[in-house]
Amino acid sequence: MPLPKAELHLHIEGTLEPELAFRLAARNGVVLPYADTEALREAYLFKDLQSFLNLYYELMTVLRTEQDFEDLANAYLARAAAQGVRHAEIFFDPQAHIARGVPMRTIVEGLWRALGRSTENHGMSTRLIMCFLRDESADSALETLEAARPHLDRIIGVGLDSAEVGHPPAKFREVYEMAADLGLRRVAHAGEEGPPAYITEALDLLGVERVDHGLRCMEDPDLVARLVRERIPLTLCPLSNVRLRAVDVLAEHPLRAMLEAGLLCTVNSDDPAYFGGYVADNYHAVRDALGLTKEQMRELARNSFRASFLEDDEDLRSR
Numbered sequence: 579m580p581l582p583k584a585e586l587h588l589h590i591e592g593t594l595e596p597e598l599a600f601r602l603a604a605r606n607g608v609v610l611p612y613a614d615t616e617a618l619r620e621a622y623l624f625k626d627l628q629s630f631l632n633l634y635y636e637l638m639t640v641l642r643t644e645q646d647f648e649d650l651a652n653a654y655l656a657r658a659a660a661q662g663v664r665h666a667e668i669f670f671d672p673q674a675h676i677a678r679g680v681p682m683r684t685i686v687e688g689l690w691r692a693l694g695r696s697t698e699n700h701g702m703s704t705r706l707i708m709c710f711l712r713d714e715s716a717d718s719a720l721e722t723l724e725a726a727r728p729h730l731d732r733i734i735g736v737g738l739d740s741a742e743v744g745h746p747p748a749k750f751r752e753v754y755e756m757a758a759d760l761g762l763r764r765v766a767h768a769g770e771e772g773p774p775a776y777i778t779e780a781l782d783l784l785g786v787e788r789v790d791h792g793l794r795c796m797e798d799p800d801l802v803a804r805l806v807r808e809r810i811p812l813t814l815c816p817l818s819n820v821r822l823r824a825v826d827v828l829a830e831h832p833l834r835a836m837l838e839a840g841l842l843c844t845v846n847s848d849d850p851a852y853f854g855g856y857v858a859d860n861y862h863a864v865r866d867a868l869g870l871t872k873e874q875m876r877e878l879a880r881n882s883f884r885a886s887f888l889e890d891d892e893d894l895r896s897r
């Protein structure tokens with residue numbers, strides 16, 4: 579039986595498998611510039627974050643209706659449940675859909691048709707985190723938060739994703755302040771491709787409770803000491819880091835050193851349809867490449883629940 583775990587860094591649009599992409603394209607009359615799923619898979623060779631994002635945004639244009647978002651989320655939930663996921667905190671990128679004319683309501687209600695039934699259908703609890711695209715303007719982020727207001731009963735927090743370098747957290751200070759005033763939880767991608775200073779900014783200027791990736795903290799010993807002292811969780815995504823060339827090979831991934839430094843690390847899949855594995859595949863890959871002990875594997879699973887936004891009485895580990 580797979581280790582029970584929570585998944586805290588998962589972009590729902592990044593779970594769009596080629597087969598579903600072609601099915602939705604046919605349903606919606608969208609023409610994809612690939613002959614078939616095999617030709618599409620051949621495009622999954624990335625040289626950095628941006629080269630991945632180009633394909634990620636292109637492919638998500640097949641998502642148009644509530645039914646599409648529901649089908650996407652149900653496909654993820656079934657795969658995640660089979661990999662031992664008992665709780666998932668799921669990112670979505672509304673700006674990428676709203677820019678194509680898909681209303682916020684369609685996105686949120688479509689996802690909710692699946693997530694609202696995740697406990698009965700898949701034995702999993704779920705939460706939804708809305709991400710701002712950091713390569714869009716601060717004003718666009720503010721408009722997006724405004725558009726989300728009628729749906730805040732479905733959304734527990736905000737995040738920050740897309741192209742990192744050149745788009746420091748400071749740009750989004752105001753919208754994060756507004757999110758905090760609305761009672762939303764705060765996370766942000768930082769230190770994936772961007773420098774350790776972006777991690778510090780995310781903590782100090784955006785008030786994030788958790789850092790997504792945070793990989794490059796290892797370049798700054800004072801920052802590592804702070805993250806350890808303040809028990810700030812990091813949501814690492816090892817297979818993603820290899821595919822996007824943040825690390826050369828998995829055997830050189832700093833996860834083991836990070837655990838040994840006392841960091842509160844979790845392992846997640848990021849965009850599993852693109853990076854060659856769902857969350858248990860990430861656990862197994864780091865175990866094999868880094869020689870993690872059984873106790874370190876259990877620590878990762880324990881950390882995933884500790885770092886989650888579940889209330890204590892909602893903890894699903896023992897179910």
Ligand code: ADE
Nearest residue numbers: 589739740741767848849
């Ligand atoms: N959007 C989807 N996946 C992402 C990643 N790994 N980094 C930044 N933005 C993303």
Ligand code: ZN
Nearest residue numbers: 589739767848
């Ligand atoms: Zn991510």
